[in-house]
Amino acid sequence: MTRTDDREALIRRLVRPAVQAMQAYHVPPASGMVKLDAMENPYPWPGELREAWLQCLGDVHANRYPDPTAGAVKERLRREADVPDGAELLLGNGSDELIQLLGLALGGADRTVLAPGPGFVMYRLIAGFTGMAFHEVPLRDGDFALDEGAVLAAIAQHEPALIYLAYPNNPTGNAFDDAAVRAVIEAAPGLVVVDEAYAPFCGRTWMAALADYDHLLVMRTVSKMGLAGLRLGYLAGHPDWLEQFEKCRLPYNINVLTQVSAAFALDHADLLHRQTEALRAERGRLFDALIARSRLTVWPSDANFITFRTPAGRARSIHASLREQGVLIKCLDGSHPMLGDCLRVTVGTPDENTRFLDALDNALASV
Numbered sequence: 001m002t003r004t005d006d007r008e009a010l011i012r013r014l015v016r017p018a019v020q021a022m023q024a025y026h027v028p029p030a031s032g033m034v035k036l037d038a039m040e041n042p043y044p045w046p047g048e049l050r051e052a053w054l055q056c057l058g059d060v061h062a063n064r065y066p067d068p069t070a071g072a073v074k075e076r077l078r079r080e081a082d083v084p085d086g087a088e089l090l091l092g093n094g095s096d097e098l099i100q101l102l103g104l105a106l107g108g109a110d111r112t113v114l115a116p117g118p119g120f121v122m123y124r125l126i127a128g129f130t131g132m133a134f135h136e137v138p139l140r141d142g143d144f145a146l147d148e149g150a151v152l153a154a155i156a157q158h159e160p161a162l163i164y165l166a167y168p169n170n171p172t173g174n175a176f177d178d179a180a181v182r183a184v185i186e187a188a189p190g191l192v193v194v195d196e197a198y199a200p201f202c203g204r205t206w207m208a209a210l211a212d213y214d215h216l217l218v219m220r221t222v223s224k225m226g227l228a229g230l231r232l233g234y235l236a237g238h239p240d241w242l243e244q245f246e247k248c249r250l251p252y253n254i255n256v257l258t259q260v261s262a263a264f265a266l267d268h269a270d271l272l273h274r275q276t277e278a279l280r281a282e283r284g285r286l287f288d289a290l291i292a293r294s295r296l297t298v299w300p301s302d303a304n305f306i307t308f309r310t311p312a313g314r315a316r317s318i319h320a321s322l323r324e325q326g327v328l329i330k331c332l333d334g335s336h337p338m339l340g341d342c343l344r345v346t347v348g349t350p351d352e353n354t355r356f357l358d359a360l361d362n363a364l365a366s367v
């Protein structure tokens with residue numbers, strides 16, 4: 001055993017400074033809570049479907065490596081997402097792993113990742129540990145719209161290797177104006193990833209535009225449509241680009257249980273689509289209910305969550321009060337200068353949303 005100060009000195013000497021400077025991604029405990037913090041689909045599968053799924057799993061050979069191409073899953077994802085002919089798919093252990101793969105393939109100190117902010121935290125985090133500079137362009141204050149002029153100016157100044165546009169954006173919930181997105185794609189000197197994690201709740205997509213732009217990549221995940229536990233994301237784009245990224249993908253990154261389960265679930269995609277429809281309807285009800293609470297500022301959402309602002313200085317105590325009442329949502333206060341006093345709630349079942357609204361009313365009345 002080394003002495004504590006020796007160990008700490010060795011850590012400081014050996015662990016890369018960029019990693020030492022990072023904060024680990026924190027996931028709060030949620031056992032027994034109404035869980036409305038992570039954009040999960042709240043609906044389980046009906047009994048007979050679970051039985052059929054378990055049958056499929058019974059045929060899995062856990063002693064063998066999985067299909068290295070995950071061909072059966074890819075074919076179903078292509079169909080599910082209407083991937084145009086000519087585009088290929090790269091699969092990741094969640095889209096988070098795809099973001100990491102892009103960093104590994106493109107990374108280097110003279111390389112910049114550009115993204116609007118407030119945005120998805122993993123873009124910055126992964127740029128950090130894959131050795132890329134990260135430049136954030138502020139969204140428009142007030143409505144979180146993409147500031148086309150500011151993005152174009154930042155592109156000219158920083159010549160980013162990679163631009164991320166989350167469409168709809170997390171944590172603001174809006175899908176950016178299409179003309180502004182197109183202008184960014186056309187001005188980009190490197191790659192543009194349109195991250196469509198919330199596509200099932202939006203109805204608009206850039207998938208078909210892959211046919212127009214070789215430097216465009218569209219990223220999707222099955223997480224938000226109801227399969228978060230499987231960890232499966234996919235990147236659609238030109239085969240020449242994907243061929244390079246494939247080299248950084250570890251073999252067998254999509255395990256056999258995920259492959260079989262995702263293929264099974266996508267064969268029953270209508271169920272997931274019906275659940276998504278129900279969540280969109282609930283989003284409308286939840287939005288109306290939040291808007292009716294006049295002390296809140298609420299932003300419209302194209303995703304399965306709603307971000308809102310509490311009265312000044314109250315977000316953290318309201319968040320804590322909700323937690324004490326058994327409802328877990330996300331506190332955004334302090335995470336970004338434009339998100340002061342903001343909270344984000346995932347759309348749950350009608351019952352969960354009602355419990356959230358009741359708990360919110362208690363919190364607003366009591367603190």
Ligand SMILES: *Cc1c(COP(=O)(O)O)cnc(C)c1O
Nearest residue numbers: 094095096120170197221223233
């Ligand atoms: C949730 C989310 C993802 C991550 O999806 P996983 O496939 O679960 O890793 C990617 N992008 C955005 C914008 C998200 O909100």
